Amino acid sequence: MSSLLRFVSLALMAAALIGSPGDSLAQSYPHKPIHLIVPYAPGGGMDILARLIGQKLHESLKQPVIIDNRPGAGGTIGTGIAAKAAPDGYTIVMVISAHATNPSLYKKLPYDAVKDFAPITQVVSFPFLLVVNPSLPAKSVTELIALAKSKPGRLNFSSSGTGGGTHLSGELFKTMAGVDMVHVAYKGSAPALTALLGGEVPMMFSDPLVTLPQVKAGKIRALAWTSAKRSPQLSEVPTVAESGVPGYEVNGWQGILAPAGTPREIIDKLNAEILKVLQMADVKERLSSQAMEPVGSSPEQFAALIQAEIVKWGKVIKDCGARID
């Protein structure tokens, strides 16, 4: 190279290095693949959403987003691994609402659900769907409450696991509606759904991803949504709050966190990119078909949600005595 050219290129490099560190950090990120830890087994609903987001982020960030499944212990193993990862923005974790209930369920966790993480954004929110086997005579929540009160301790509801959203929604319902129902736990949503379809257990506060196809095929009956507003997927089905239990609201959610100490610029950049993904038409369509609502909140809003959920469910868990120890 001629010495003039070499001088110019050296000068340019020096200028680039001297330039504001914050800008260059955000601009150069990501320069290698990002690991998105999913603390659950591959193929499940939350894993599918993570893969969808990861795929779209790959397209926009031009770097692969590798899905790292680390299942086990109700999501705490994978979350724990993320908590200890380097806060350089190349390891992030997708969590579900269990992130806010695990601190109250487990005596000891390998991480602090609030202090060890820097929230990026809440990705989706979804309601639970109260469904019943057609053999149950109740056709509305009011009738259900009356039925439950007529045989206290003899009406069963199933869940996909102790301490999970499907269990705790039921416990909150018991407290707020003043009924005594028996919780029957299953290992996962597949056996719980089988039990519901076969009539072994008459009702469930279910994950709509799993039960919407069954409701649409007429195999089970939907009584109510647990959210504050009806979901457009079944707009003729009322909410629990509308049908006799005012103030009842349960929303499942999924969000992405980074380890605490991750630079603010990286968090903001990821937040912006994920928001863009959530605006895409095909993503919106896919999410709404599963009764999920894209949220895309700011890091502060997400942090506030997590705090609020920890408090709310902490009380429910203490009241019903659920624990994993």
Added chain:
Amino acid sequence: MMDILNNLTLGFGVALTPMNLLYCLFGVTLGTLIGVLPGIGPIATIAMLLPVTFGLPAVGALIMLAGIYYGAQYGGSTTAILINIPGEASAAVTCLDGYAMARQGRAGPALAIAAMGSFFAGCVATIIVALFAPPLAEVALKFWAAEYFSLMLLGLVSATVLARGSLLKAIAMVILGLLLGLVGTDVTSGTLRFTFGIAEFSDGIGFVAVAMGLFGFAEVIVNLTQGGKREVLTSKISGLMPTRADLKTSWKAVLRGTGLGSLLGILPGGGALLSSFASYTLEKRLAAVPSRFGKGAIEGVAGPEAANNAGAQTSFIPMLTLGIPSNAVMALMLGAMMIQGIAPGPQVIDKLPQLFWGMIASMWMGNIMLLVINLPLIGIWVRMLTMPYQMLYPAILLFCCIGAYSINYSSVDVLSTAGFGLLGYIFYILDCEPAPLLLGFILGPMMEESLRRAMLISQGDPTVFFTRPISLAMLIGAALLLLLVIVPAARKKREEVFRE
């Protein structure tokens, strides 16, 4: 009838397109390969391929993934027979007589009968799926907790039949298996049991760790302590194909195995796994000379292999008709469907008939391809046995460790496998068999869960086990089986038969 023919025509039209045939071929070949590799199974492979399915057409992707699953059942018997390591969990039972046959120089016939039995079972099971999928799915729904409990109890009682030697030791191993199965989180109360603070144990000890450790690692240790000389009589390999006598002995076993596997495969939660154990038990019970089992009885290979393949095919039924996965692999396939934007559920048959019938037709194609692939490979596998053990066993250990790690990317799994290898060696010294332990390990936790759930649902009423007809039938079967063991005359006959 016309309906079925129309649907099958549609299905074959879909399955026989060049691209779908290629997907099928790729799937079954990959499935066979990973089935042969101990530890690395269809779950890890399908999970790794999930991102790839994003870009593939829906039917093609599902055909490929399905091929991997039932292809692995074919391949899993290979290592079970050759080196006593179950490549697939359901091939654990094949180790018992398959490996014994290999030690007698009869690895070829063992492998061949496994492939042929699997092919027959796969074809028949596919017909069953095509004709009876929706009603069979309804049968699965009738299995409540009480039925599961009685089924598990029947299974446990028949575990004693798995024993080759002392009955007392077999019972002790079953109970040890039950205890090991307790490790984990209790479903109802959320209590952690015997996890010793290790988070990875809160979902239980992995089955792969136990099976690979007890059968595979232990076998390696035993061979090494005997100076690295194995009893494989390399010069005595007597032919690669089964003799007429072999075929005559095994055809009924294959039929029974197919029937058993087809039925048990529908039940969500352990169908295919249970079916191979059940078939072995049945064959041993029905055999004229039960003492041959464990020493190279070919029915002990033919029956379970047919059963686990039939079970693998019919385990698609709950997923395709109801959208409910009956095991972890089906859950992954559901995930693949969701990635494609298909909502799995009862409407898939009606709204996407080309998917349902295309998959069924491709299962046939897949089984034919597998037979064509596996039979010629037998010569190669048998020749592999003649490799010096010093080169063979490090490869075995390496693949087992990779396989164990690939389940959860956790080193706890690898360490557990090693630990169970050591335990397996201790059992060998004490002359205890691992097979009953394995059965207790699988059935124990399911039995306990079903018992407590049945009692919870019936409000604490124990008569529920007797008032529900299917449950009652199985309990009667278990009682009869137990009587067979307890009644002195029968017992004396058992002792005579067991005296070696």
